[in-house]
Amino acid sequence: MSTEARALREFAAADLPAVVDLWVMGWSETGLGIDFDARRGWLIGHLRALRAGGAKIVVGLGAGGRPAGFAAIDLKFGYLDQLCVAPSERGSGLAAALLDDAKRRSPGMIELDVNEANGRALRFYQREGFSVVGRGLNPRSGLPTLKMRWRPSG
Secondary structure, three states: OOOOOEEEEOOOOHHHHHHHHHHHHHHOOOOOOOOOOHHHHHOOOOOOOOHHOOOOEEEEEEOOOOHHEEEEEEEEOOOOEEEEEOOOHHHOOOOHHHHHHHHHEEEEOEEEEEEEEOOOHHHHHOOOOOEEEEEEOOOOOEEEEEEEEEEOOO
């Protein structure tokens, strides 16, 4: 459903500082009241564990070829663990391009959890064909989440 082609590439170890900065910046603007800067260490360990477990991390490039977003998907389970774009990239098509790439890599199904209070993300996933299939709680924050699923049409 992306409206424009965006440059994407596989994650490289050198991307880690930029990706962590993007994650902190993007999540800090959600208004969820969590100190995401204090979670940098958790994210670094989490991304390393995802990669070690076979997950794919794809980086979306912005101006000057710098990382402007990323997605991490566990292909064994079709679980989209992370999707984050820089606030300056919102509405640019980068999030949709990253999600399209995840759909290509996991063509049968994608599941994810989204914070229920993150209305912007919830609307995005619904526009991209995801449906709410359950509820839960984020184990780190205790905030309510929605489990969403995408399956190809037809």
